[in-house]
Amino acid sequence: MTGHTDAADADAPGTAPPAVSLSGVGKRYERGGEVVRALDDVSLDLPRGSYTAVMGPSGSGKSTLMNLVGCLDTPSAGTVLIDGEDVTELGDDGRARIRGQKVGFVFQTFNLMPRLTARENVALPLVFRGVDRADRLERADELLARVGLADRTDHRPNELSGGQRQRVAIARALANDPAIVLADEPTGNLDAETGRRILGEFERLHEAGTTVLLVSHERHVAEHAERIVHLRDGEIEGIEQIEERRRAAVADAADGAENKPSGVDGDR
Amino acid sequence: MELRESVQLSLRAIREHGLRSALTVVGITIGIAAVITFVTLGASLQAEVVGEVAGDAPPEMQATVGPEGQEGGPPGASTVPAFTERDVEEIRSLPNVGRAIPQGTVQIATLQHGGRSIAWESATATSPGFFADRQFASGGRFEQGTDEVVINEQAASLFDPELEVNDTLVLQSGANSTREATVVGILEDGGGGPFGDISIPQVYVPTDPFYQTTVESPATGERQRVYPTLTVVASDYESVPSVQSDVQAYLRDDSDARSLKPDEYEFSVQTNEELVEQIREVIGTFTGFVAGIAVISLIVGAVGIANIMLVSVTERTREIGIMKAVGARRRDVLQLFLVESVVLGLAGAVLGTAVGLAGGYVATDYLDLSLTFAPEWFAAAVVVGVGVGVLAGLYPAWNAARVDPIEALRRE
Numbered sequence: 251m252t253g254h255t256d257a258a259d260a261d262a263p264g265t266a267p268p269a270v271s272l273s274g275v276g277k278r279y280e281r282g283g284e285v286v287r288a289l290d291d292v293s294l295d296l297p298r299g300s301y302t303a304v305m306g307p308s309g310s311g312k313s314t315l316m317n318l319v320g321c322l323d324t325p326s327a328g329t330v331l332i333d334g335e336d337v338t339e340l341g342d343d344g345r346a347r348i349r350g351q352k353v354g355f356v357f358q359t360f361n362l363m364p365r366l367t368a369r370e371n372v373a374l375p376l377v378f379r380g381v382d383r384a385d386r387l388e389r390a391d392e393l394l395a396r397v398g399l400a401d402r403t404d405h406r407p408n409e410l411s412g413g414q415r416q417r418v419a420i421a422r423a424l425a426n427d428p429a430i431v432l433a434d435e436p437t438g439n440l441d442a443e444t445g446r447r448i449l450g451e452f453e454r455l456h457e458a459g460t461t462v463l464l465v466s467h468e469r470h471v472a473e474h475a476e477r478i479v480h481l482r483d484g485e486i487e488g489i490e491q492i493e494e495r496r497r498a499a500v501a502d503a504a505d506g507a508e509n510k511p512s513g514v515d516g517d518r
Numbered sequence: 519m520e521l522r523e524s525v526q527l528s529l530r531a532i533r534e535h536g537l538r539s540a541l542t543v544v545g546i547t548i549g550i551a552a553v554i555t556f557v558t559l560g561a562s563l564q565a566e567v568v569g570e571v572a573g574d575a576p577p578e579m580q581a582t583v584g585p586e587g588q589e590g591g592p593p594g595a596s597t598v599p600a601f602t603e604r605d606v607e608e609i610r611s612l613p614n615v616g617r618a619i620p621q622g623t624v625q626i627a628t629l630q631h632g633g634r635s636i637a638w639e640s641a642t643a644t645s646p647g648f649f650a651d652r653q654f655a656s657g658g659r660f661e662q663g664t665d666e667v668v669i670n671e672q673a674a675s676l677f678d679p680e681l682e683v684n685d686t687l688v689l690q691s692g693a694n695s696t697r698e699a700t701v702v703g704i705l706e707d708g709g710g711g712p713f714g715d716i717s718i719p720q721v722y723v724p725t726d727p728f729y730q731t732t733v734e735s736p737a738t739g740e741r742q743r744v745y746p747t748l749t750v751v752a753s754d755y756e757s758v759p760s761v762q763s764d765v766q767a768y769l770r771d772d773s774d775a776r777s778l779k780p781d782e783y784e785f786s787v788q789t790n791e792e793l794v795e796q797i798r799e800v801i802g803t804f805t806g807f808v809a810g811i812a813v814i815s816l817i818v819g820a821v822g823i824a825n826i827m828l829v830s831v832t833e834r835t836r837e838i839g840i841m842k843a844v845g846a847r848r849r850d851v852l853q854l855f856l857v858e859s860v861v862l863g864l865a866g867a868v869l870g871t872a873v874g875l876a877g878g879y880v881a882t883d884y885l886d887l888s889l890t891f892a893p894e895w896f897a898a899a900v901v902v903g904v905g906v907g908v909l910a911g912l913y914p915a916w917n918a919a920r921v922d923p924i925e926a927l928r929r930e
Contacts, residue, residue, distance in 0.1 A: 322843065322924050343847040350845020361840045361927060365534050375844040377523050422844065 267334035269429045269461035270296040270319050275328035277314050277484075288314040290484045291328070296430065296463060301456040303464045303472035306481035312465050313434075315481065319463060320353050320432050321345040333429035350378050354423025358435035360415040362407040362422075368394060368414075369403040372421045379426070393421035397451060413444035420451050424460070431455060433464045437471055449474050449498035474498060519850040521857070528858035531830070539862065542826045546866020546903060547873055549819030553812040553899050554874020555881055560808040562878075562887040567804075568755050568797050576651040577616075577755045579762055579789040581609075581748040581769065583779045598783065600775035602735045603742040608772070609750055612764045614757035617647040620745040622729045629721065630688040630696075631677050641667070641689065641721040643729035648722065648749070649703070657683035657703035663726045665698060670705040673719035689723075699723065736777045744778065750787075755797050762787050816902055819866060820910040827859050827914035831921075838918050839926025848919040855915035856908060863907020867900045874899070 277289040289311045296302055296319075306312050317323035318330055321337050322345070329338045333352050337345060355361070362371045372390035373381075381389075394403050397417040407415050416436060423431050433452060437445030453474060456462050466472045473496045480487040532539040583600040601620060610618040622643040629638045649659040649668065660666035667687055674681040681687065681701055690696045705720070723729070725743055733744040752761040769775055769785045779785075831838070838851055875896075882889045 317924055320843070343849070346842060346845055346847040349843060355843050357927065361836070361843070363837055363840060365530050374841070378519055378841070378845040378847070378850055380520065383523075426845070 266298055267331065268295040268297045269300070269333060270294075270463070271331040272318070273329050275318060275325045275330060277311075277318065277323070278326050287484050289318070289325070292484075292486055293328075294479060294486065296461055298429075298461055299456070299459050300477075301452070301462045301464070301475045303466060303475035303478045304481060305466060305469065305472045305478050306487075307467065309483075310481040311484040312467075312481055314484075316432060316434055316463075316465050319430065320355060321348045346378075350375055351426055352429040354426065354428035354431040356416070356419050356423050356431065356433040356436045358438040360407070360412075360419050360439070362415055362418055364407055367404050367406055368399060368410065368418045368421075371407070371418055372425055374422065375425045389425060390421070393424050394418070396424075397421045411444075412440050413447060416440065416444075416448050417451060420448075420455070424455070428460075430461045430463060433462065435466055436464065437466075437468075445471070446498045449496075453498055470496065519846070519853060521853070524850075524853045524857040525861070527854055528861055531834075531858055532861060535830070538826060538829075542822050542862050543866045543869065545822035546819040546863060546906070547869040549815035549822075550867050550870025550899050550903050551874035551877055552815040553808075554871055554896060555877035556811040557808050557896075557899075558875070558878025558889070558891060559881045559885075559887075560804045561890040562882045563885075564801060564804040565890050566887055567800050571796050571800055572755050572793060575790065575793060577752040577758045578651075579750050579752070579758065579765070579787050581750060581765060581785065581787045582746065583775060583783050583785055585783055597746040598779060599731050599733070599744040599746045600779040600783075601745045601748050602733065602737075602774040602778070603744075604735050604737055605769075605773045605775055606745070606748065609748065609765055609768060612761065612768065614753045614761050615750060615764075616753045617650065617749075617751040619645050619647045619749040619751070620725060620743070621648070621747040621749060622725065622731060622743070622745040624689075624691070624723055624728050624730075626689050626691045626721075628690045630690060631681060631685060632679075634677055635690075636676055638689075638721070641723045641728070643723050643725045645725060647751075649705075650751075653706040655704045655706045657701070660702050660722070660724050662724045664724060665700060665727070666702040666724065667699045668703040668705060668722040669701060670720045671707045673721055674701075674704050676719055687721075689721075689728075697728070733778060735774050737774050744774075755794075756801065758789055758794050758797075762789055812899075812902075816906050819863075819903070820906040823859050823862055823907055823910035824914060826862070827855060827911050828917070830858070831855065831914045831918040834918075835921055835926045836929045838921045839923045839929070842921065842923035843927060851921070852915045852919040855918045856911050859911025859915070860904055860907040863903050863905075863910070864900075866907075867903025870903065871896055871899055 272292055272294045275289060275292045276287070278285055278287045280286070292311075292315065304312055304315060314323070318325055319332075321332060321340070324340070324345075325338060329336060331337070332348055335348065335352075337348050340348065363374060366374065369387055369390045372393050373386040376386040376389065391400070391403055394400055397420055399414060399417055399421070402410060402414060407418070410418065436452070437448050440448060449471065452462055452464065462475070464472065464475055472478045473492055475492060476495065477492060478490045480490065581601065582597045584597045599622060603620075606618050606620050609615060623640045624643045625640050626638050629636045646659045646661060655671055657668075660668055667689075669681060669687075681704070683701055683704060685701045687699050687701055688696055689699060725745075729743055729745075731744055732741045734740070735742045750761065750765055752758045765787050766785065769787070775785070841851060878891075879889060
């Protein structure tokens, strides 16, 4: 796992570019002849190994920011660097390549392929990178084990609980060893207890050195991060450092299994 | 993405929507099967109808040598003997040639029988094959190398009593050159082919021994009989045009006749234009009919695939969004959906060919036609089936490739 190398990089921020760097980024589009400013002059660095949350009311530009960082969209102003690479001017296929190599997505609605097994879902990003089937599936098994689903590899999403699905999604997000993992309301569709466990997974990712950007409109979720970026009307209202981070994984860590969730599945 | 991966993912998608995929394949199967059935039926019907149109007339043509521009004139009007025995043999060995029958003229002065003598200009010297399509009132064809003759009813009735089979006829060609021959057959009047009106009195003799016009063959150096007219009979009506051009090519490039004929003379290979034209029309009509059915069937199949693929793309928009989010390029998505539609098209084409063959067999059997296959159409149907899959899948796949992942992922 190169997560540890990332951690090393994070310890020496001067030597490597930030995982994500936005400078003067704006996004406007027309809707019914009216120009909507979704994002305006946003500059933000996500250092390697950092854990950042984005908060804001709906319409504040959270999703737009997410789409830009995730290379799903292009800005109308400013530049976006992912892992040091300028993706501002990239076309559709260029952005697809960046997504495949440097970004891992975790969605509120899981977004797993319904016909594929958990293992195949996790291996999917590697399909588009031309990774050999055997290598892909081996990597997928390894990642599923890491999120505690070693015994669910051949299940399809409809045979898994919500929490299990989200953990498959997390494993999938890690398949490419991404520079950044984007989590868009990852606990939004889960009950409180399951949500807490999922936040625990992110905590473990962070501890292993992965850069995480989490979007939420709930403060208690956002408080799991190191800092919270507050968005309002497409602008950064303020960046708040969290002194006393919420620890979701405390209970799990106390189990003694350092990087594995408890064997008992509390998810529903 | 590797093609193998696309095929696997596509097969899974097809299997997932089993009923829908099956119905699509059934649609294409029916389309292709209809093509194959109608092609088979068409080919068999065509053979039948060509037979009807042609009637008893043999699929024959006449080769002559004459002055430039005489084409279309009555054969033999001003022809010269130029076709050697070797030419006859060579033409006989051309593809789709059934028979090649030489014809020449033997000058005679009188015909004598039972003390009665009739002034006669000439007899036609030919080979026994000449009579293959002709009806005899009595008797039959003569043999080569014998003193036998065949006459028609008109000629027979010139004598009193009428000539009958086994009567002896004396052919006198000069003051002291006579030859006795036995009448072996009497041809029915009016039963001739499209050439040669045989309702005028006619006498036919075998070229051997009666025909004496010879020349040294430029090709072999032997002295051979040389004839002014050749009748070439094709194996069937459909091959008349190709045989015609083959004969023309042989005469022009390789024949003895080309060096024997006077320079200003030209070859003419005449068919029964009217009949050949009619048959060409019949074939054209059938080809058009079959092509029409084929096009309609394939359009139906294509619409089926396109429809199902469009539904499939719409339904799987979210999945496309997921794939794009995890790194699928346009090309990957395009490939995935194209492969799916080609798989459907191919399955339909293969099944359709099998069903169509069975259908053609049953249909021809039911209509009491002899089964005639047109195998080149089968290959075409399969190729077109796959092509239809590609074409019908192209627009939906292109749509899929253009899906905006942001929009797609927002869908519930």
